[in-house]
Amino acid sequence: MIIVLDRLAGAPVAVVDGGHPEPIFDLAAFVAERERAHSPRWVWDDTRTWYPLLLSAGVRVERCFDVRLCHAILRSSSLTAGSRLATAPPGPWDAPALPPARPRENAGALFDLLPEERHDPLLQADPIAEFAAQREAVAAAAEPGRIDRLLAAESAGALIAVEMRFAGLPWSAERHDSILTAVLGPRPSVDGARPARLQRLLDVVRERLDSPELNPDSPVDLVKALGVAGLQVTSTRSWELRKLKHPAIEPLLEYKKLARLLATNGWSWLDEWVVDGRFRPDYVPGGTATGRWASSGGGALQLPKQIRGAVIADPGWTFVVADASQLEPRILAAMSGDRGMIEAGAAGDLYAGIVASGAVETRDQAKVAMLGAMYGATTGESGRLMPKLARAYPGAIRMVEDAARAGERGEIVTTRLGRSSPPPGLAWRSSQSEGYGENATATDASRARGQARSWGRFTRNFIVQGTAAEWALCWMASIRRRLQDRAAGRRLTESAHLVFFLHDEIVVHCPLDEAEGVALEVREAAGEAGRLLFGALPAAFPVTVAIVDTYADAK
DNA sequence: GTACTGGGCCAC
DNA sequence: AAACGTGGCCCAGTAC
Numbered sequence: 001m002i003i004v005l006d007r008l009a010g011a012p013v014a015v016v017d018g019g020h021p022e023p024i025f026d027l028a029a030f031v032a033e034r035e036r037a038h039s040p041r042w043v044w045d046d047t048r049t050w051y052p053l054l055l056s057a058g059v060r061v062e063r064c065f066d067v068r069l070c071h072a073i074l075r076s077s078s079l080t081a082g083s084r085l086a087t088a089p090p091g092p093w094d095a096p097a098l099p100p101a102r103p104r105e106n107a108g109a110l111f112d113l114l115p116e117e118r119h120d121p122l123l124q125a126d127p128i129a130e131f132a133a134q135r136e137a138v139a140a141a142a143e144p145g146r147i148d149r150l151l152a153a154e155s156a157g158a159l160i161a162v163e164m165r166f167a168g169l170p171w172s173a174e175r176h177d178s179i180l181t182a183v184l185g186p187r188p189s190v191d192g193a194r195p196a197r198l199q200r201l202l203d204v205v206r207e208r209l210d211s212p213e214l215n216p217d218s219p220v221d222l223v224k225a226l227g228v229a230g231l232q233v234t235s236t237r238s239w240e241l242r243k244l245k246h247p248a249i250e251p252l253l254e255y256k257k258l259a260r261l262l263a264t265n266g267w268s269w270l271d272e273w274v275v276d277g278r279f280r281p282d283y284v285p286g287g288t289a290t291g292r293w294a295s296s297g298g299g300a301l302q303l304p305k306q307i308r309g310a311v312i313a314d315p316g317w318t319f320v321v322a323d324a325s326q327l328e329p330r331i332l333a334a335m336s337g338d339r340g341m342i343e344a345g346a347a348g349d350l351y352a353g354i355v356a357s358g359a360v361e362t363r364d365q366a367k368v369a370m371l372g373a374m375y376g377a378t379t380g381e382s383g384r385l386m387p388k389l390a391r392a393y394p395g396a397i398r399m400v401e402d403a404a405r406a407g408e409r410g411e412i413v414t415t416r417l418g419r420s421s422p423p424p425g426l427a428w429r430s431s432q433s434e435g436y437g438e439n440a441t442a443t444d445a446s447r448a449r450g451q452a453r454s455w456g457r458f459t460r461n462f463i464v465q466g467t468a469a470e471w472a473l474c475w476m477a478s479i480r481r482r483l484q485d486r487a488a489g490r491r492l493t494e495s496a497h498l499v500f501f502l503h504d505e506i507v508v509h510c511p512l513d514e515a516e517g518v519a520l521e522v523r524e525a526a527g528e529a530g531r532l533l534f535g536a537l538p539a540a541f542p543v544t545v546a547i548v549d550t551y552a553d554a555k
Numbered sequence: 556g557t558a559c560t561g562g563g564c565c566a567c
Numbered sequence: 568a569a570a571c572g573t574g575g576c577c578c579a580g581t582a583c
Binding site for chain 1: 569570571573574575577578579580
C-alpha cells in the first residue's frame, strides 16, 4: 500500500493507492492506525516537516518516500536521464531543504509546528503529481530495481536523521566540563576571557618570540612574528610549524590545539547545543554531492575525539558502537568485481591481504597506495606505488582510472545504485574551451589541464565515496528495521535506537541487557547491505563492534 | 551591524 | 610523509 500525504489549503489529506484525497482530522492517529494495519510506504514532500510531528505523538513509520530527496537523485541520475522528470525545467522540488527550527529557542515547539506554518517552498508543489512522475522515471530506467533501492535507502536515511535528532545523542555536560577544565583550566567567569592554561601558553609564546602584542589567532600576525624571530614560513599550518626548531614552537602548537578546542567545542558550544543531556544536531541526508550526509549546527560530523568522553549512556543503558572496517577500499573491490582485491579482503585485514598477494611490501604501503588510487594521488610515495597496485589489481584500478578520465572530459559518473555526479559548471567548461582553443596561451592550457585533472579526481573519488555512502545507508536502514522489530511496540526512546552516524560508523543507545543481541544485528545488517548492493558477490564487509558506556572507549 | 572570503583544522 | 577526495565551523580581515 502507498499513501501520499499532502496539504490542501493547510489541512492534511491522504491519497491511498492512487484514490481520491481524503481529509485527515487527526494526523498522528491516522498514521498510527494505517501503519499498524498495513505498514504502507508513506509518501510525503519532506520527511523533516512531517515526521517530527508524528514522533512527538509517539508514532513511528517503517517506510517512506521522501519526494524531495528522491527528486534530487532522479533529476541527475544517468539511469533516468531521458525521463520527463529529468528534462523538465527546475521547479519547487529543486529548492534546498529548510533548516529545522533550533531546539533551544523552541523547547518542543518544533514538533508542534504544522508544515504549512514554516513558509516552505514545497507548499507550492504537488507531491501526488511529482510522485507519479518519479514512478514513471523509475519504471523506464534500464534497471529499475537499482535506482528504486537507492530511493528507498535515501528515504530510510531521512527517517533515521529525524529520529536521531528526536532522540538526541546522550551528552554529559558535567563530563564535558571536566574534560575542558582538565586541559584548559576552569571556565573563565568572564565570557571571551582565555582560560588559565591557554593564557599561560600564550604568555610563553609571546615571550619566546619577543612579541608581547602577538595575536596568535591571526595567521598574518603570527607569520610576521615568526619572521622577526628568524623563522621563515609562508603559512602557520601545524604540520609546517612542526618542522621548525625554536623554543616557541612547542607551546604555540599546544596553544593552537587548545584554542581550537575552546572555540569549536568549548563551554559556549555546550551551552548552545546540549539541552537536557542531549545533543541534537541537524543531520542533512543527501547533503553532499556524493550522497554522504552533511550536518549543520554543532558540527556533528566533526566531533573531536578529545571530547567523545562526554557521550555517556544513560543509567541502565549502554552504547553499541560499530564501524565498517576499510569500507571504501572494500567498496572499490566489490563494485569493480576485482576478484583479486576481493580475495585480499576476505581474511580480515584488506591491507594485509594486499601485502600477502605480493603487490607491495608493507601494510603502510598498501594503505597509502589504496588511498592514492581512490583520491587520485600523482606525487610522493602514493603516486609511486600506484603502478604496482595497477598490475596486481587491474580491474579495480581501471575502474577508478576510467572514472577520472570521464571527469576530465566533463562527463558524469554514477555510483552502484545510480547516484550521478553533478556536471562541471560553466566556468569549468569555458576554461576548458579557452585552454584548448586557437588563441590559448601556455598558461591557459596548463590551467585547463589542471582543472580537468582536478575534476577527474572528484569523479574518481565520487564513485567510491558515493557507493560507500549507499552501503552505509543500506546498513543503517537494516539496523533500524531490526531494532524496530525488537522494540515490539515500545516507543523510539524506550528501546534500542540509533543516536549517531558518521559515514561508516553508527552508535546505538540501548538497554544493557540488549547489547549483545543488538551487536549481532549490527553485524548481520552489514552482510545484508553488501548483498543489497552487490548481490551474491563474496565481498566481505566486516564491522568492528564495541559495547561501551562512553563513545570515547569505542576505539 | 551583516555578508563574504581565506586560512586553518576537525571528522570521515 | 605530504598536501590527493567529501564536508562544517571558527577566526581574522575586509567590504558594505
